Amino acid sequence: MEERLIEIVADILQMDKKDVSMELVRENEEKWDSLAHVQLVTEIENEFNCEIGFDEVDDIKSVKDFLKYINGEN
Numbered sequence: 001m002e003e004r005l006i007e008i009v010a011d012i013l014q015m016d017k018k019d020v021s022m023e024l025v026r027e028n029e030e031k032w033d034s035l036a037h038v039q040l041v042t043e044i045e046n047e048f049n050c051e052i053g054f055d056e057v058d059d060i061k062s063v064k065d066f067l068k069y070i071n072g073e074n
Contacts, residue, residue: 001048001070002022002067004047005022005044005048005063005066005067005070006020006021006022006063008040008043008044008047009024009040009063012036012039012040012043013029013031013032013036013040014031015029015031020063021063022062022063022064022067023062023063023064024062024063025061025062026060026061026062027061037057037060038057040066041057041060044066044069044070045069048069048070050069050070050072051069052066052069052074053074056069056074
């Protein structure tokens with residue numbers, strides 16, 4: 001699951017997969033702008049059949065933050 005999440009992030013942010021980790025933080029990556037953030041949320045919801053509430057989208061600050069939604073911990 002984490003490997004697929006990293007693949008999605010690398011694809012959307014147009015980064016080399018080796019440069020993406022669970023610790024990647026939104027504010028430290030210029031490619032992770034608001035449009036990319038919406039694309040990430042949409043793709044992750046579709047891929048992992050999970051739901052990220054509209055009011056929770058801004059709470060996602062790193063790649064690992066997506067895990068709580070993927071794992072149903074929200």
